[in-house]
Amino acid sequence: MSLLDKLDAVAAARKALLPEGVEVFGTPIEEVYSSTEARIGDHRILFLGTNNYLGLTFAQECRDAAQEAIHSEGTGTTGSRMANGSYSGHRALEREFAEFYQYRSCIVFTTGYQANLATISGLAGPGDIVLIDGDSHASIYDGCRLSGAEIIRFRHNDAADLEKRLRRLGERSRSTLIIAEGIYSMLGDRAPLADIVKVKDAYNSMLLLDEAHSLGVLGETGQGLVEETGLLDRVDFITGTFSKSLGGIGGYCVSNHPQLDQLRYVSRPYIFTASPTPATIASTRAALRLLREGVELRRQLWKNVHQLYSQLKELGYRLGPEPSPVIATILETPQQALALWKGLLEHGIYVNLVLPPATPEGHSLVRCSVSAVHTSEQMNHVGKTFAKLREIIFQ
Amino acid sequence: MLNDYNDVLQKLCHHLKQLAGAEVEITPQTDLINELAIDSVKLLNLIMEIEDEFDISVPINALADVQTVHELANLIHQIKSQKQ
Numbered sequence: 490m491s492l493l494d495k496l497d498a499v500a501a502a503r504k505a506l507l508p509e510g511v512e513v514f515g516t517p518i519e520e521v522y523s524s525t526e527a528r529i530g531d532h533r534i535l536f537l538g539t540n541n542y543l544g545l546t547f548a549q550e551c552r553d554a555a556q557e558a559i560h561s562e563g564t565g566t567t568g569s570r571m572a573n574g575s576y577s578g579h580r581a582l583e584r585e586f587a588e589f590y591q592y593r594s595c596i597v598f599t600t601g602y603q604a605n606l607a608t609i610s611g612l613a614g615p616g617d618i619v620l621i622d623g624d625s626h627a628s629i630y631d632g633c634r635l636s637g638a639e640i641i642r643f644r645h646n647d648a649a650d651l652e653k654r655l656r657r658l659g660e661r662s663r664s665t666l667i668i669a670e671g672i673y674s675m676l677g678d679r680a681p682l683a684d685i686v687k688v689k690d691a692y693n694s695m696l697l698l699d700e701a702h703s704l705g706v707l708g709e710t711g712q713g714l715v716e717e718t719g720l721l722d723r724v725d726f727i728t729g730t731f732s733k734s735l736g737g738i739g740g741y742c743v744s745n746h747p748q749l750d751q752l753r754y755v756s757r758p759y760i761f762t763a764s765p766t767p768a769t770i771a772s773t774r775a776a777l778r779l780l781r782e783g784v785e786l787r788r789q790l791w792k793n794v795h796q797l798y799s800q801l802k803e804l805g806y807r808l809g810p811e812p813s814p815v816i817a818t819i820l821e822t823p824q825q826a827l828a829l830w831k832g833l834l835e836h837g838i839y840v841n842l843v844l845p846p847a848t849p850e851g852h853s854l855v856r857c858s859v860s861a862v863h864t865s866e867q868m869n870h871v872g873k874t875f876a877k878l879r880e881i882i883f884q
Numbered sequence: 885m886l887n888d889y890n891d892v893l894q895k896l897c898h899h900l901k902q903l904a905g906a907e908v909e910i911t912p913q914t915d916l917i918n919e920l921a922i923d924s925v926k927l928l929n930l931i932m933e934i935e936d937e938f939d940i941s942v943p944i945n946a947l948a949d950v951q952t953v954h955e956l957a958n959l960i961h962q963i964k965s966q967k968q
């Protein structure tokens with residue numbers, strides 16, 4: 490098969506699954522009105538699939554900070570920090586993240602995807618072993634591949650299975666890195682962190698926790714699962730993203746290990762890409778302040794979460810195992826998922842359609858995510874629409 | 885050693901039959917993905933079961949080179965004998 494034939498096969502597979510004229514993936518958004526509303530075609534829609542957990546994309550402080558930074562430092566850095574230097578904003582944001590976690594140091598990356606690529610490939614190499622949860626995000630899989638280390642999957646959220654695999658490794662278990670996520674992006678369930686930490690300690694392994702979906706969402710100050718479980722000092726590395734609760738783009742890794750800093754000299758996804766723009770850094774610094782103080786936002790977020798989760802459960806939708814800002818309805822077939830997705834859009838609600846192979850266990854998902862700034866009228870409209878569609882989808 | 889391999893092959897075929905259906909003929913040359921229509925999700929679940937049966941872990945890097953039943957049996961056999 491030639492290079493282009495392969496892409497034709499991809500197009501044919503997609504066409505077989507999706508009806509003509511439905512732009513399910515990469516739907517064109519014509520105008521954005523707020524953190525929760527926009528226009529698709531001629532219709533005003535509600536965003537219910539973004540990862541804007543605290544609604545900070547339109548926070549005045551963040552927008553002002555970004556504008557001011559563009560004004561004073563320009564639109565871009567036009568190169569990597571290795572070659573073109575670290576602006577004061579890059580360094581300040583790293584200090585602020587380290588201080589937020591009470592950790593020794595932080596490195597900021599251009600995206601969360603690259604934070605995982607850079608951290609994993611900087612830590613592990615050929616001859617090492619990385620043990621990853623079976624439901625890990627693509628950035629974790631890709632980071633492992635880039636590292637050249639041996640990759641072993643353990644059963645999703647199963648610390649006993651992880652233990653078994655470390656035991657099987659015998660002597661080799663000592664050069665291992667374990668990777669888990671605070672909240673899993675597809676079904677919204679949390680990692681059993683206390684159990685994983687116990688196993689890691691027993692085998693002298695290292696633990697990397699990706700808090701992409703839990704930053705700003707879990708814990709009193711929003712540190713994530715480490716704060717909710719009181720295990721902040723038991724994790725070796727935390728990665729995360731600016732693209733969800735912080736409403737920007739970029740990523741970070743924090744650690745108490747002084748060696749973290751050496752990633753700046755060995756990690757290709759840090760070295761060979763341009764550093765975050767001044768506006769991105771400035772809005773993220775402002776957002777981090779709001780996130781830390783965001784007790785009220787988190788209260789509102791969880792109120793919305795519990796409302797939608799219990800409503801959908803009562804309606805008989807099959808959901809992920811626990812309430813979280815990621816609320817996924819699990820459908821029997823891709824066709825059913827597509828019908829629900831389309832029905833929601835026709836009622837002005839835009840969510841994520843996630844089809845195999847990007848999903849755990851090959852499920853088809855209609856993935857919603859809830860924000861602190863969704864109003865009670867908006868949440869009521871969502872509940873009513875799911876109730877109405879239930880009749881149509883499952884008749 | 886050869887006995888060991890045959891033992892692995894037999895157990896593997898048993899698992900595969902459960903996935904692909906009893907009427908499907910499975911030989912060492914059978915292509916896992918294309919002939920048995922086992923998708924990548926099913927294959928990874930199958931591997932987890934086999935890992936427990938043989939008390940090993942199969943690194944997913946090694947799976948990239950596996951296409952046929954024989955290749956998978958051989959990989960499991962190799963990992964198993966490295967352990968002993």
Ligand SMILES: Cc1ncc(COP(=O)(O)O)c(C=O)c1O
Nearest residue numbers: 600601602626628674701730732
């Ligand atoms: C668990 C997890 N890690 C990392 C990322 C990557 O984040 P970013 O969007 O900043 O590249 C995501 C986002 O999709 C994610 O869900």
